[in-house]
Amino acid sequence: MQTLKDLLTKDTILLQATARDWREAIRLGGELLVRVGAVTPAYVDAMIRFTEEFGPYIVIAPGLALPHARPEEGVLKLGFSLVTLKTPVEFGIEYNDPVDVLFCMGAPDKEAHIEALRQVAMLCSNQEYFRRIREAKQVDEILELLDQFEMR
Numbered sequence: 001m002q003t004l005k006d007l008l009t010k011d012t013i014l015l016q017a018t019a020r021d022w023r024e025a026i027r028l029g030g031e032l033l034v035r036v037g038a039v040t041p042a043y044v045d046a047m048i049r050f051t052e053e054f055g056p057y058i059v060i061a062p063g064l065a066l067p068h069a070r071p072e073e074g075v076l077k078l079g080f081s082l083v084t085l086k087t088p089v090e091f092g093i094e095y096n097d098p099v100d101v102l103f104c105m106g107a108p109d110k111e112a113h114i115e116a117l118r119q120v121a122m123l124c125s126n127q128e129y130f131r132r133i134r135e136a137k138q139v140d141e142i143l144e145l146l147d148q149f150e151m152r
Contacts, residue, residue, distance in 0.1 A: 001072055001115045002112070003012040004123070004146060004149075008143075008146060009143075012033070012081040012082065013032075013082045013083075013131060013142050014083045015136050016082075016111055017083055017086065021089055022056075022099065023048050025083060026044070026048050026067045026088050026102065027093075027112060028042055028083050029067060029102050029103075029104030030043065033081050036039055036078025037077065038075070038076055039074050039075050039076060039078050039106040040074035043074030043106055046073035046074065047068070050069045051067065055092070056092050058091075059093045060124075061124060062129075063088065063096070063098070063101055063104045064101050064103075064124055065101070065103075065136070065145070066108065066117075067102060068107070072102075075106040075108045076106075077108060078106070078107055078113055080105050080116055082102070082104075082142065084102075084134060085100040085101075085102075086134065092107050099133060100148055101130070105117070108129060119142030119149070124148055
């Protein structure tokens with residue numbers, strides 16, 4: 001079972017990025033997944049389309065979004081990416097906006113992502129770790145944080 005530390009690498013983390021709106025923010029995270037061969041470009045479009053169709057259900061906590069779509073929309077293998085934004089974006093969900101941390105996910109089935117998703121939830125529910133994710137300027141800071149988190 002792959003952990004968050006297995007999935008988040010120098011190639012799937014983008015820190016202090018700039019996005020005009022939530023669509024562009026999702027696209028940034030999705031493009032990281034495309035680049036590592038986890039999803040197709042069509043999957044990135046599907047993540048945006050799902051949010052447009054079903055509303056901002058992906059904004060799961062204040063400042064935190066978990067964009068995803070269905071496996072059949074173009075998932076090639078399990079993948080997670082992390083994008084933090086220099087300036088937060090609005091998704092239109094009053095009690096959790098604005099968002100500046102996005103964990104984009106592509107899961108090939110209903111089970112493969114469970115452990116990594118559990119770790120995202122635990123990591124982001126810890127205020128100190130979430131603050132460190134938000135403030136990180138170097139990818140190595142995130143990788144070090146994941147090491148510390150996994151050793152707990």
